[in-house]
Amino acid sequence: MLELKNLHAEVEGEGIEILKGVNLKVNKGEIHAIMGPNGSGKSTLAKVIAGHPEYEVTGGDIIYKGESILEMDPDERAHAGVFLAFQYPVEVPGVTNTTLLRESYNTIAASRGREELDPLEFDDYIREKLDLVEMNPDFLERSVNTGFSGGEKKRNEIFQMAVLQPTLSLLDETDSGLDIDALRIVSEGINKLHGEEDAVVLITHYQRLLNYIVPDHVHVMLGGKIVKSGGKELAFELEEKGYDWLESLAKVNGEAK
Amino acid sequence: MSETKALESMIGEEYKYGFTTDVEYEDFPKGINEDVVRLISEKKNEPEWMTEFRLKAYRAWTEMEEPSWFNATYEKPKFDTLQFYSAPKNKPKLNSLDEVDPNIRETYEKLGIPLDEQKMLAGVAVDAVFDSVSIFTTFKEKLAEAGVIFCSISEAVQDYPELVKKYMGSVVPARDNFYAALNSAVFSDGSFCYVPKDTICPMELSTYFRINNMNSGQFERTLIIAEENSHVSYLEGCTAPMFDEHQLHAAVVELVALDNAEIKYSTIQNWYSGDEEGRGGIYNFVTKRGACRGKNSKISWTQLETGSAVTLKYPSVILQGDNSVGEFFSVAVTNKRQQADTGTKMIHIGKNTKSTIISKGISAGRSDNSYRGQVKISKKADNARNYSQCDSMLIGQTCGAHTFPYIESANPTGKIEHEATTSRVGEDQIFYLQQRGISEDDAISLIVNGFCKEVLKELPMEFAVEANKLLGIKLEGSVG
Numbered sequence: 001m002l003e004l005k006n007l008h009a010e011v012e013g014e015g016i017e018i019l020k021g022v023n024l025k026v027n028k029g030e031i032h033a034i035m036g037p038n039g040s041g042k043s044t045l046a047k048v049i050a051g052h053p054e055y056e057v058t059g060g061d062i063i064y065k066g067e068s069i070l071e072m073d074p075d076e077r078a079h080a081g082v083f084l085a086f087q088y089p090v091e092v093p094g095v096t097n098t099t100l101l102r103e104s105y106n107t108i109a110a111s112r113g114r115e116e117l118d119p120l121e122f123d124d125y126i127r128e129k130l131d132l133v134e135m136n137p138d139f140l141e142r143s144v145n146t147g148f149s150g151g152e153k154k155r156n157e158i159f160q161m162a163v164l165q166p167t168l169s170l171l172d173e174t175d176s177g178l179d180i181d182a183l184r185i186v187s188e189g190i191n192k193l194h195g196e197e198d199a200v201v202l203i204t205h206y207q208r209l210l211n212y213i214v215p216d217h218v219h220v221m222l223g224g225k226i227v228k229s230g231g232k233e234l235a236f237e238l239e240e241k242g243y244d245w246l247e248s249l250a251k252v253n254g255e256a257k
Numbered sequence: 258m259s260e261t262k263a264l265e266s267m268i269g270e271e272y273k274y275g276f277t278t279d280v281e282y283e284d285f286p287k288g289i290n291e292d293v294v295r296l297i298s299e300k301k302n303e304p305e306w307m308t309e310f311r312l313k314a315y316r317a318w319t320e321m322e323e324p325s326w327f328n329a330t331y332e333k334p335k336f337d338t339l340q341f342y343s344a345p346k347n348k349p350k351l352n353s354l355d356e357v358d359p360n361i362r363e364t365y366e367k368l369g370i371p372l373d374e375q376k377m378l379a380g381v382a383v384d385a386v387f388d389s390v391s392i393f394t395t396f397k398e399k400l401a402e403a404g405v406i407f408c409s410i411s412e413a414v415q416d417y418p419e420l421v422k423k424y425m426g427s428v429v430p431a432r433d434n435f436y437a438a439l440n441s442a443v444f445s446d447g448s449f450c451y452v453p454k455d456t457i458c459p460m461e462l463s464t465y466f467r468i469n470n471m472n473s474g475q476f477e478r479t480l481i482i483a484e485e486n487s488h489v490s491y492l493e494g495c496t497a498p499m500f501d502e503h504q505l506h507a508a509v510v511e512l513v514a515l516d517n518a519e520i521k522y523s524t525i526q527n528w529y530s531g532d533e534e535g536r537g538g539i540y541n542f543v544t545k546r547g548a549c550r551g552k553n554s555k556i557s558w559t560q561l562e563t564g565s566a567v568t569l570k571y572p573s574v575i576l577q578g579d580n581s582v583g584e585f586f587s588v589a590v591t592n593k594r595q596q597a598d599t600g601t602k603m604i605h606i607g608k609n610t611k612s613t614i615i616s617k618g619i620s621a622g623r624s625d626n627s628y629r630g631q632v633k634i635s636k637k638a639d640n641a642r643n644y645s646q647c648d649s650m651l652i653g654q655t656c657g658a659h660t661f662p663y664i665e666s667a668n669p670t671g672k673i674e675h676e677a678t679t680s681r682v683g684e685d686q687i688f689y690l691q692q693r694g695i696s697e698d699d700a701i702s703l704i705v706n707g708f709c710k711e712v713l714k715e716l717p718m719e720f721a722v723e724a725n726k727l728l729g730i731k732l733e734g735s736v737g
Contacts, residue, residue: 051692054688073691089689090683090689092686095707103693103703107694
């Protein structure tokens, strides 16, 4: 599904390297968790995979479904099934959730040669998806993320994921800002959406999300690299020993600066 | 019959309406003096009072100075080389659409103005102004049944002289300002609408303006009168072909609403705005004003301004009648080197009068976009209320947005609220929408449409669809 090969990236025009050679392989049907302290490059990694113009890939490659996507615009990557649930979802005043989602859904459908839905069919379609994240139908007619609480914004991201049915979902700190009930609802939603044909990459600081969504693989990022990978037990080990443990480990191996 | 040249393909996608139509024009001397004014009046077979009206206005104009208080710089029009009157030669008195010059009809088709059965189904009566002479008026009969008069202003001068005499110049006096005076002297044609007492106009009325002849100024004159308990909605659409030289458009629009009457005036303005370097494009210097003369009357201006090289325009309402309501909803988009200084004036005179101003300015490229608005509450206007909201949106780093509100209240019971915001379309906003599969251009279009929503919803249905498209086309590729 996704393969990162020695991926290097820096902030466009500033020459500050943030990703310093990331290697990662995600197969379909899998859930991966990427953990790491603030500033380790986790969120940048998600944005680079999605094609954010703020970052420039200076080395390595991103292979998605067997092909390099480095030359693709963000919207083309979305058409190919890449979805990013934003850490800070953006407000778009005056554009309703329904308008945005219908536009998204139909654009993606058209790019894949699938049938587009008219407004009435689309309305039926999205109403089913609301239940998945226990969202009030009022949300549909509200402007995208405008005046939403932090938790509502995060829930809205997962709702969008449910509507667009991506094949690769990158969830950037979807758990932050959620209270315990919302965390459960969102996690259950993600679990229901995940199947044999898609993959999920969770980016998180904390182990608590992983109580609800059980990853197949856990990776730890530090200084722009993945310094350790393991099974779900790695998350517990991290929780117990803290990131300092890995930092010293990385220094011994001479991998991180 | 000569052949229509579509310059469109040469010019590319940029300005869709940049073609000219080969029609034979009557020759007319360039420049302006009393003889030219008389000649225009003579050509139009006008009665003496009309000729006098023009001459007075001309004399007033010669004593006035071209204004320069606005936030725009441009080369002044050369009045001595301007052609003040231009009319297609085989001047028609037409009985059906088939009689319209096929070249002209083709032009209208390119503009997407269906002067045909489709329009009837859409329920829109069109009074199309081609250069200066009104070519054809549809639906006159159906309107006549309802008692509504909708014709060219030239016809009105001939057929309804009492109405024209009574109302023309009563809202915008000839001496009002430099360009209004000029218009009053040389106005060529325009629309006239009279809605009698207790009448709801049975359809949306519509005029499309088009400037075809190079170097011709277009001086429209529009007069709409709504008698007691009547209602009318009027749509105005404007386009012009592309020329290197600047063309002048100086219109005057007057609206009069009597007791309990309501006039809704909507404009989509898409004049050619010049090229990247600011060559060519229309100067749009227009005086639009409505008078709420009657109690409980209402005048509402809605405008989408996307074109012109320079726009100076302040559709205003004089709230004379007690409880009268004035509204101004505006979207002004500037791109490339366009300059727009636009806004409104709300003059509260009657008691319990109310006005609302919603202005959305969008600047892109190297353009400059200014909102200028005046709210004045006079001494006698007890309990007058105004709410103004002026929002500016910037796309890119090289454009400008300015807000100049002027507030004056001579009555302590008046309430005036003013809100203003400025935002920039950010990379993050565009990336967010792109990540949802939407292309960059569509993302900008979506963001801008969301920003303008409050105003766009005021437009009549068929205009709203056109407005959405126009905003998209106008801002294509504006984020590099």
